[in-house]
Amino acid sequence: MDLSLKTVVPPISVEPTMMFSYPTCAADVYTPRVEQIYLPGKEDVPELPVEVKVTTKYTWAVQLTSWKWKFIEKSVKLSGHKKALDYTGHFIFDARNEADKNVAHLLENSCTYALLAKKLLSEHLGRAVEVSVILKKNVPAFARELFNSLGIPIICTNFEVYGDVVEVVHNYNYRLYGIQAELFNVELKDYNPTTPERVFIPRRGSRQLINNNEVVNFLKERGFTTYYFEDLTASEKWSIARNAKIVVSVHGAGTGNFIFNRLRLAPQAEKGSGLRLIELLSPSFTIHTYRQFGTILNGKWCGVRGQITPEVLRYLDFDTRPRNTLKSPIRDPFKIDLSSLQMALDFMAVDQVKLPSEELAPKGVGIG
Known part of the structure; x- marks a missing residue:
């Protein structure tokens, strides 16, 4: 067989958004303050x-x-x-x-x-x-x-x-972002339609949160269920990803599962009404890999950056060696500030997204 088929993947344009830092005196010399970093819109991938x-x-x-x-x-x-x-x-x-x-x-x-x-x-x-x-x-x-x-x-x-x-x-x-949402709109084996709408995805091992329990409890008070994707099967992870409305996730491979989200397919869905994704980013590995999800999932993305340490600053700005994601400080745990996280929740207008009533709320398999 000798066959050639051609197609064109549509372009995607990433909307403007924000990133919120750990409080720092770099923002105010006498009082540590959260830096509110504006990320302008851009064409991420052309046709x-x-x-x-x-x-x-x-x-x-x-x-x-x-x-x-x-x-x-x-x-x-x-x-x-x-x-x-x-x-x-x-x-x-x-x-x-x-x-x-x-x-x-x-x-x-x-x-x-x-x-x-x-x-x-x-x-x-x-x-x-x-x-x-x-x-x-x-x-x-x-x-x-x-x-x-x-x-x-x-x-x-x-x-x-x-x-x-x-x-x-x-x-x-370039990546094939413009067609991924369509390709992953597939039937899932052992799909569970009753997972929560607000979920928190932390990490174990490298780039885990130093104050993980603090963040878990903070988000639990705001209606989030915590899942460790390392503990779940593919169908469990994809069910959670498919049903979620608001996600707080420590950046990592697990975040990629949210390509299965289906909110964008809701009847008469308004622009930007899809998945709202808040990524918690290591200061030594701040990367916008999943920012395009805000576009291809008809949703919104923003970032929360962890505390920058002297070691991280030396590595990022004064070390000329090639980056290695498997070594310190990129793989090190980091700390997230709760006031920064609250600013991200406010930016995403989380309180405007209604939760199901308590008696109808689906029960998750995670903690919290």
Whole structure:
């Protein structure tokens, strides 16, 4: 097969918003104050031409460096046989070059590409098709669960695979944000429609909150239920993400799950009436990765930045070494100021969003 399908992903324009800092004397020399940082609107991603190419061929094998892999590879070569899986007649997408230990990377890249290819191929061929995703042999269990929950077939191998190989080609300076909301509007396995509308997503491990319990209690008083996504299955996380109206989330891969939110699809939805997302950002890793959610989910985004320490300031402004997200201070815990968080809640007009009455309020599976 030799096939080329082309489409155009719509542009997205990010709305102006705000970020609120930890109180600092950099804002007022005698009295620490919250800096209210204006983030102007901008065109995040222009209109993006995309080509889905299908070619019947072998994929590349994964080039692993372990002695065990080298022994297997050498044995196969000496035997004179070509070690490969035969998927003749099947569409296959090789995602083995993706970071398979990060759910956000898998959703944003591997799943987005597979779902886009499935959509275009089904429309072109006039029938429902499946695109199987190739993952490494020892891919983490959560990655297997992720694809299974989306109904995407997977092939786990380090060797070559023969079949109708799908490639998604575009300007890789940009993401496919403009079509993601549509692609992830899918039926979810084991979907639970009765999760809370206000949720808080903290982190364990790296970049966790120093004053986590304080923030949990603060948000509990304002109607939020706390969930640790590390403890939940894919269907549980995606149910929470699909139903939420207001989210406070420590920045991380877990935030990527909110691409499944469906508020934007409400009948006669007004502009900006979708998901309201407040991200708690480490001062050593302030990044606007999910700011585009405010646009593609017809909602609103703002940030709350944690306390800047002397170590963080030296690292950010006076250290010329390349950034490493796995090392200190980027991976270190940080502290969030409650007055900054309250300003973000006020900016998002949280009090104007009504909660269900107490007797009808859905019961969550988290704490709080």
